[in-house]
Amino acid sequence: DSIIVNVDGDDNKSALFGKYDLGKLLGSGAFAKVYQAEDLHNDRESVAIKVVQKKRLKDGLTAHVKREISVMRRLRHPHIVLLSEVLATKTKIYFVMELAKGGELFSRVSSNRFTEKLSRKYFRQLISAVRYCHARGVYHRDLKPENLLLDENRDLKVSDFGLSAMKEQIKSDGMLHTLCGTPAYVAPELLTKKGYDGSKADIWSCGVVLFLLNAGYLPFRDSNISGLYRRIRTAQYTMPEWTSPELMNLLRRLLEPVPEKRITVDEILKDPWFNHGVDPSEIVGIQADDYDLEESGKKLNAFELIASSSTAN
């Protein structure tokens, strides 16, 4: 079923809504299927289209989910996959997104780890995206390798920012849990089912990602799930011996089990490992609004330039 044609209300059988030519399946997650497609109204530009079956949304397109989609459509950042359009039929929702042509970041890390320099580049790009969203009250809550993609310049593009309410709805069916399998990226406070702070939970996941970049393996592993939970709750992990003391220090502050004690985004911006090779005067006084590219065109500040420069330390 790699091609969807003849969707409800669509009389053009060869193209989705007469607008997009659907191509190959790029991947499927617990939540949706993602296809490559060509935008027929825009020089056949390649895009990615995520297809979600409406029946999987227990309560349908609730006001909450609609609000989330409208927030997501306003996120414009060099390291966040741009959502350009959302189309819906009686049975399906189509999220038309920017295509991340470089595929998944971690398809490169499965056998070997990244250097500290390259880990720093991707971690900076990730933090820049997270900071932009958090400043707008948008939390990811599901940061993990499948959501970390690369563009044609091998720069990071985070996907699924802002889709958490929709995912939660599917999760309440019990489906996400069973299909997702591993909670390896999940912050300890999420395991207790109490309320949690989305910003702090994202920071934990960023710590797991940074660990994985540097080590080439996950910080929390165990052959059984209760053992894994225990390791996460107590932040029991072994850092590889090649880790520099500065990176060890940052990882310790990211993978802090008590959310209130965990490092904040603003503190990360001041961290010595994070700033290695950067003139401190360049990163002082940056406001979240500096990332707002919507009105200002492509205005990049010093930090953003650092974050997006592929040759930065």
Ligand code: ATP
């Ligand atoms: P989850 O299991 O996290 O809920 P999902 O069902 O929403 O995920 P994704 O993980 O977002 O699905 O997408 C499935 C796969 O499709 C990804 O792992 C990735 O390889 C590919 N993909 C998703 N979005 C894009 C994109 N914008 N460009 C290129 N590939 C993409």
